[in-house]
Amino acid sequence: MVSKAPSETLAGAHPPPAGGKYLDSNVAGAAKILVVGPLGVGKTTLIGTVSEIEPLSTEASMTRAGVRVDPDVDSGKRTTTVALDFGRLTIDGDLVLYLFGTPGQQRFLPAWRDLAKGALGALALVDTRDLAASFDALDNLEDLDLPFAVAVNVFPSGPRYDADDIRAALDLLPDTELVTCDARDRTSSIRALIALVRHLIHVATESS
Amino acid sequence: MTAERPEAPRASAIRPYVITRGRTESEGEPLSWESLVMTADAAFPAALQPEHLAILKQCEGLISVAEVAAHLGQPPSVVQVLLSDLLRWGLIVTRPPIPPAERADVTMLRKVLHGLESSL
Numbered sequence: 001m002v003s004k005a006p007s008e009t010l011a012g013a014h015p016p017p018a019g020g021k022y023l024d025s026n027v028a029g030a031a032k033i034l035v036v037g038p039l040g041v042g043k044t045t046l047i048g049t050v051s052e053i054e055p056l057s058t059e060a061s062m063t064r065a066g067v068r069v070d071p072d073v074d075s076g077k078r079t080t081t082v083a084l085d086f087g088r089l090t091i092d093g094d095l096v097l098y099l100f101g102t103p104g105q106q107r108f109l110p111a112w113r114d115l116a117k118g119a120l121g122a123l124a125l126v127d128t129r130d131l132a133a134s135f136d137a138l139d140n141l142e143d144l145d146l147p148f149a150v151a152v153n154v155f156p157s158g159p160r161y162d163a164d165d166i167r168a169a170l171d172l173l174p175d176t177e178l179v180t181c182d183a184r185d186r187t188s189s190i191r192a193l194i195a196l197v198r199h200l201i202h203v204a205t206e207s208s
Numbered sequence: 209m210t211a212e213r214p215e216a217p218r219a220s221a222i223r224p225y226v227i228t229r230g231r232t233e234s235e236g237e238p239l240s241w242e243s244l245v246m247t248a249d250a251a252f253p254a255a256l257q258p259e260h261l262a263i264l265k266q267c268e269g270l271i272s273v274a275e276v277a278a279h280l281g282q283p284p285s286v287v288q289v290l291l292s293d294l295l296r297w298g299l300i301v302t303r304p305p306i307p308p309a310e311r312a313d314v315t316m317l318r319k320v321l322h323g324l325e326s327s328l
Contacts, residue, residue, distance in 0.1 A: 020269075021269065021271065021275075021279075022268070022269025022270055022271055023244065023269065023270040023271060023272075024270075025269075025270060027244065027270055027303075028303060029244070029303055030242040030243070030244055030272060030303070031242070031316060031320060032241070032242045056274070056275060056278035056279070057278060058274055058277045058278040058283065058284055059283055060283060060284060060285070081283070086241075086274055086278075088272070088275075089327065091319075091320065091322075091323025091324060091326070091327055092319055092322060092323040092326065095319060095320070095323060096242075096244070096272075097320060097323070097324075098241070098242045098272060098274065100241070100274070114240075114241070115241065117240065118240055118242070120316070120317065120320065187328055190324055190327060190328055191328070193324055194321065194324045194325060194328075197317055197320050197321045197324060198321065200317050201314060201317045201318060201321065204313070204314045204317060205314060
């Protein structure tokens, strides 16, 4: 048997907060939502705000043909990695929701494909100080045909625009859900996720 | 400890497929990042590789593939392969992600919605 080693070296690196390292044994399954957007838009902040564990980070290696568009990765023998932060939230007692922060750049699209498989949908974070930085992430979502909602992460220093202006700037479809949130605030972040899931239900019932 | 897990009976060559609920193409279809894994109540071979052993130690309770990878500081792609070995050898059990195939499962989405609203 595997013994519970008290000298577990990684236990100190990831102190178990509420809920602990392991899931409750009642948990019967997992679902996932991607949180996408450019660097610095607040993905990890939002995930940390919502997560019952400290956000974890893992590096996905990209070795596939999809790196073709990346001039930095030319030789084929080199691989590039992309850091993905994620967290989890146990809901309803027997279901755990994983939130994977996914960097938006076009060249990371290959790393998205695995993650997007089986995902309920995605929350696309945007920063009004640099709306254009979110274009790649939105393009990727459309390429993958993953339903999503857009959440404007409101930075204190960020300019405020009308929703219509943001829609126009991001070229959003009329039925794409657009909300604002403060990624540092738990209630606000969960409300953004709720808006996303409501939208997903709408999409699912429309298409069935 | 053979008879304690009715959902994962021992001593059968096809048992890994039972555990994965019929997902026989596991060679080409790795566990997803959010798949939940846990050690089975099985004694394991003393000659197990350290990499496999390290993973088993992370799986003493129910935990996702991504978390195992993060705790070990290994890329999930590596952990997925090693977990597939352990699964084939009957040393771990999995709970498949929900929804298994189609994302447009309204029942699941409503459950997530309810759960999120309850956690406000």
